[in-house]
Amino acid sequence: MLLIVEQFLNGLQFGLLLFLLAAGLTLVFGIMDFVNLAHGSLYMMGAYFAATFVASTGSFLLGTLLALAATLLLGIVLEFVALRHLYGRDHLDHVLATFGLILFFNDAVRLIWGPAGLALPLPAWLTVPVPILPGIHYPAYRLAIILVALAVAALLYVVVMRTRLGMLIRAGASNREMIGALGINIKLLYTLVFGLGAALAGLAGMMQAPILTVQIGMGENILILAFVIIVIGGIGSIRGAFLAAIFVGMIDTLGRAFLPDLLRKILSSAAASTAAPALSSMLIYLLMAMVLVVRPEGLFPAGRR
């Protein structure tokens, strides 16, 4: 029981983290029609910024806030210098250009921070176990991730659905020429959206950093997961991304937690312990393949495309 509740919460936490990453990706994709493989690099940069700023300021909150601002700035600069010239090009051009950016960021990080990973230590007040149910404790930090991510998701919903900026974003997604003709500064809007996506990716990176180590290439595996999520959810749909992210987070976490035991009932224990991680990693891709075969546009296709 304890294990099930804990793994369930872990799944939720991972899913919400994935949502932060996928939300930025799906926004950029849905609005600018831009495939950004370098989104995972922004996630990595967020984690590195956080590790650096927390170490130099000595304060976890201040450090992460600074890191968030730095990732936002990096995203805006990136968009301004290079990526805005690629809007309207073929998707393949996007893939190639941002693939180049991944190479660049990985080596830039290696040059600046060195090949060894960094650690982002938690402050004492986030390491205590919190009682959530009678007799069940859950780490405060993981709980904090769940709360922060839920708050961000709610904020995102409010901004996109209830504010003027969100209205412009949605209008830009459905017809960019028209909104430009109506006198909206579409370039500025795009830059803002890209910066927002970058900040979300950075936030996901810095929240994941204390759990895993901060290392080069940390954004690559999770980027693919984020892509899987936006494809399952339907590209451009934030609601789809949210549901798919929770779903994928659950499957991944629960699969890793319980598949080895299940497999051990059928296979020898040695075979099970090697097959289980591979199988649980595969589950997600299997899910995506099934979804695409049944619904080639994802579960929640965002309008016409």
Place this chain on the structure above:
Amino acid sequence: MTAAINARNAVAALVVAGLLLLPLYTSITGNIFALTLFTRIVIFALAAVSLNLIMGYGGMMSFGHAAYLGIGGYAVGMLAAEGIGSGFVQWPVALAASALFALVIGALSLRTRGVYFIMITLAFAQMAYYIASGLARYGGDDGLTIYDRSDFSGLINLSNKVQFYYLCLACLFGGIYLVSRIVNSRFGMVVQGLRSNEQRMQAIGFPATRYRLVCFVIAGTICGLAGALLANNTDFVSPAVMYWTRSGDLMVMVILGGMGSLFGPVIGAIVYLVLEEFLSQFTEYWALILGPLLLLVVLFGRGGIMGLLGRLSRG
């Protein structure tokens, strides 16, 4: 127009001559390294040529093409580990396994279009990657060492560097010839027509998915051959050859050289891998230069190197 063709042909002819004469150069200078490097390049060029068939001519943006490199490689490695060393068994199995994989994932993936197609092929390749990581009997994550190269019972000795190089080169030229024959056949015309306007082709009465699927399987099979060669070249196969960044590398080679041109992928593979090798001799941080370079190619060099050559000779 003729001038454009001439400039491209001149470069292509130069590349062919250079590749053919390379062993002569190494035997004169004793520079074995160039031969090792170019064996690898020729193998990747073959993979890029096969990707170009579906990407450049067929308009199918597969982001999982490296899976066939792994499947071809694992077919060779697993059979070798089980004591079947004959290339006459290993290689047909490698080709058949790649074809079968392409058939299955193609039949499923071709239901989708555009970015969804890019992502679903990526997902299938990642699945293959994780399957290979789970093969405990064949090394799992750590990969599988191949102790003996494929044995062609005296016909050709793959352990001889020069013979192996020429075998790879023959496969590359064979692949290019095959692609050129396909592209210029009725079948190839239909596939290219589907890239330009699917609705019209279907209105004329061509079954779109069936044509695309056959093209997809042919490309996968050719890439499986590249995988078998690659495994023999490195004497090793690991899940890493199927990782998605490898698929990205192959895409970069095709686009860099020029999509939809016969020799483009070969030139792309040469430029990309030589540049990687060259830059890594100067600095450990070669990707710091290569990455922005790719960005510049996309921003300013449409149509890749072949496109650039075409524009240059047109003035």
